[in-house]
Amino acid sequence: MTQSPLVNREIHLASRPTGEPVLGNFALVESAIPEPGEGQLLVRNTWMSVDPYMRGRMNAGTGSYIPPFELGAPLSGGATGTVVASRADAIPVGTTVLHQLGWREYSVVDAATVMPIDVSLAPAPAYLGVLGMPGLTAYAGLVEVAPVAEGDVVFISGAAGAVGSVAGQIARQLGASRVIGSAGGPEKAKKLVEDFGFDAAIDYRAGSLADQLAQAAPEGIDVYFDNVGGDHLEAAITAMRPGGRIAMCGAISQYNATEPTPGPRNLALAIGKQLTLRGLLVGSYYHLAPEYARLAGGWLASGALRAEETVLDGIERAPEAFLGMMRGANTGKMLVRLDG
Numbered sequence: 001m002t003q004s005p006l007v008n009r010e011i012h013l014a015s016r017p018t019g020e021p022v023l024g025n026f027a028l029v030e031s032a033i034p035e036p037g038e039g040q041l042l043v044r045n046t047w048m049s050v051d052p053y054m055r056g057r058m059n060a061g062t063g064s065y066i067p068p069f070e071l072g073a074p075l076s077g078g079a080t081g082t083v084v085a086s087r088a089d090a091i092p093v094g095t096t097v098l099h100q101l102g103w104r105e106y107s108v109v110d111a112a113t114v115m116p117i118d119v120s121l122a123p124a125p126a127y128l129g130v131l132g133m134p135g136l137t138a139y140a141g142l143v144e145v146a147p148v149a150e151g152d153v154v155f156i157s158g159a160a161g162a163v164g165s166v167a168g169q170i171a172r173q174l175g176a177s178r179v180i181g182s183a184g185g186p187e188k189a190k191k192l193v194e195d196f197g198f199d200a201a202i203d204y205r206a207g208s209l210a211d212q213l214a215q216a217a218p219e220g221i222d223v224y225f226d227n228v229g230g231d232h233l234e235a236a237i238t239a240m241r242p243g244g245r246i247a248m249c250g251a252i253s254q255y256n257a258t259e260p261t262p263g264p265r266n267l268a269l270a271i272g273k274q275l276t277l278r279g280l281l282v283g284s285y286y287h288l289a290p291e292y293a294r295l296a297g298g299w300l301a302s303g304a305l306r307a308e309e310t311v312l313d314g315i316e317r318a319p320e321a322f323l324g325m326m327r328g329a330n331t332g333k334m335l336v337r338l339d340g
Contacts, residue, residue: 008033010074010104011318017058020256021326025058026319029074034108036087041097041111045081046339048102048315049128050322051162055255065281075103078133080117080124081338091116098127105315105338121297129162129333130307131296133282137249138167138225139292140285142174145278146223146245150175153217155236157181158227159198160188161325162333163249167225168198169305173295176223180216182209182232184328191331196306210235220244228253234264237275246277252326308332 007030014027036042054077057069069075079102083095088111091097097114101107117127129135142148154171158164159181171179181192182202189201200216202209213221213235222244224236229251236246254261270277299305310330312321318336325334 006033008104008106009315011315012074013058013069013071016060019258021058021323023319028316033106036085036108039088039111040108041083041088041091041114042085043081043097043099043107043109044084045079045102045105045107047080047125047128048318048336048338049078050325050334051077052250052252052255055326076100077102078128080127096124103318125309125335126307128335129309130166131293134162134333135166135296136289136292137163137282138170140282140288141225141247141249141280142167142170144285145280146225146247148174148176148223151177152222153178154223155180155221156225157232158252159183159192160331161227164227165196165308165332168196172197173299173304188331210238213239225249230254234266237264237266237269240273240275242273244273244275246275247280248277249280310334311337313337
C-alpha cells in the first residue's frame, strides 16, 4: 500500500474475537490526517504499546473494567509521539508526549490528557514500559498490594514480560531474599536469571509447575505477583507461607476463554494460611508515579534495573505484535515502532 504524506493509517477492530484473536479481527484503514481543535494537539506517533488488558476491551459488553473498543473504529492504547500542530499554548510543536490514542500514525489528543516526556533522560519507549504503566504496575503491586518485606521469598509469573521482568527486579530492591520467576521456554528462563537477576527460574512448559516451585522455594513463598492465573495461582497458594500476600495483576491464561474458567481448586488453603489475595488496577495507584519515577530513574542509572523490549516495525504489524504478545512471543515490553 502506497502511503501519502496526507494519509493517516490506523488499525480498526473489524470484528470481535471468539476465543483467541486472529489477524482477521483487525483492519488497516486509511483516513485523512485530522486537524486539531482548540486545546488540542496533532501528534505524529513514533511508538505504540500493546498490552494484555486490550484483549478484554475487544469483547462486547462489560467483560473488562474499562469500556469495550468500538467495532469499525480505531483501537486505542499507550503511545508516544511528537507534536506537529498545536492549539494549546502550554504544549508547543516539537514536544514529545505520552498519550492514550495509539494504534494510528497520527492522533488528535486533548492537551489536558497528554504528558510531556523528557527523552534526554530516557528514550521514548521507556515511558511505555519500565518508566510507564508496566513499571508502575509492578511497583504498586509490591509496595502496596502485596508488600514485600525484608527477607521475603517472592514468586512472579509471566516474569519475562513487561510487568513481570520489572517486578522481579523491584522485589530485589525492596529487600527480597529470593526471587523466583516463571516463563515459557528454556531461553526465557535462562534470561530471567542471567539478565534480570532472578535467583531461580521455572519453565512452566517443562513439567509440573507445583513441583518446580517446591524445588525452587522448599520453605515456601511470602509474596506472589500473579500475571497468569490458573495453574500458577493454584501452585502459589499451595506454596504460600502463613500470612502470605498475593497481588492479582492479570490472568492471561484465561483471557481467550469462551466458557467460565474454574477457580483454584485449593482456594480453601487461603483460610488456614490467612492469605491476602488482592486485585490490582494500576489506575488506582497513580499517586505513586512520582515516587516510582524517582526510584526507577536511579535504578536504571545504576544498572540495578534493566529494561528490555521486543520491537516490530510499522503500524501494519501492530495486530501481529498484539497476537505475539498474547502468546508470549516477547521478552520485556512488546512495542511497535511507527516512525521506521
